[in-house]
Amino acid sequence: MIKQVEFTLKPRTRGFHLITQEVMSHLPELPEAGLLHLFIKHTSCALSINENYDPSVRNDMERIYNNLVKENQAYYTHVDEGPDDMPSHAKCSLTGVSLTIPVTSGRLNLGTWQGVYLCEFRDYGGARRIVASILG
Numbered sequence: 001m002i003k004q005v006e007f008t009l010k011p012r013t014r015g016f017h018l019i020t021q022e023v024m025s026h027l028p029e030l031p032e033a034g035l036l037h038l039f040i041k042h043t044s045c046a047l048s049i050n051e052n053y054d055p056s057v058r059n060d061m062e063r064i065y066n067n068l069v070k071e072n073q074a075y076y077t078h079v080d081e082g083p084d085d086m087p088s089h090a091k092c093s094l095t096g097v098s099l100t101i102p103v104t105s106g107r108l109n110l111g112t113w114q115g116v117y118l119c120e121f122r123d124y125g126g127a128r129r130i131v132a133s134i135l136g
Contacts, residue, residue: 003028003134008127012120014084016050016058020115024108027132034103034136041129044088044122046095052115065091065121088121095119103136 007026009019023038030036040047051057069090071083078086099116102109110116118128 001031001136004131005134006129006131008129009118011125011127012118014062014120014123014125016048016061017118017120018052018058018115019118020052020108020110023116023130023132026130027134030103030106030108030134031136032103032106034134036101036103036108037098037133037135038101038116039098039131039133040118041131042097042125043092044085045125045128046092046097046119046121047099047130048095048117048119049099049101049110049114050117051113052110053113058117061117061119065119069094082123084121084123088125091119091121103134 005026005028009022027036038047050061066087069087071087073086076086078089101116120128
């Protein structure tokens, strides 16, 4: 059986944000075994799984991404929405818009130090929509 819900995350500023609990709060009861697929309906943010304990990881990830894809490059032609717009699209493509997480015993089968991240690449991205599909 497949269940699907769509929900909105609260708006966040640019950065890497741990959202595991917020995502879980929008989901129905998970099956004994199955998969959770998350898809974010935007092109200027992404989803990732990474360190869920030490917040310095999230700060370092922000610095790494800003070093890899810089703002205000002379070769950008998509610049109408500000200096963070084109870099946000590139970062989105590098990271990805979906995750698939195994479900075991009715819980996300993440590693001890893993959590779901919203990677917000815009200064003011606003509320973000996620489609969650639960298979099991």
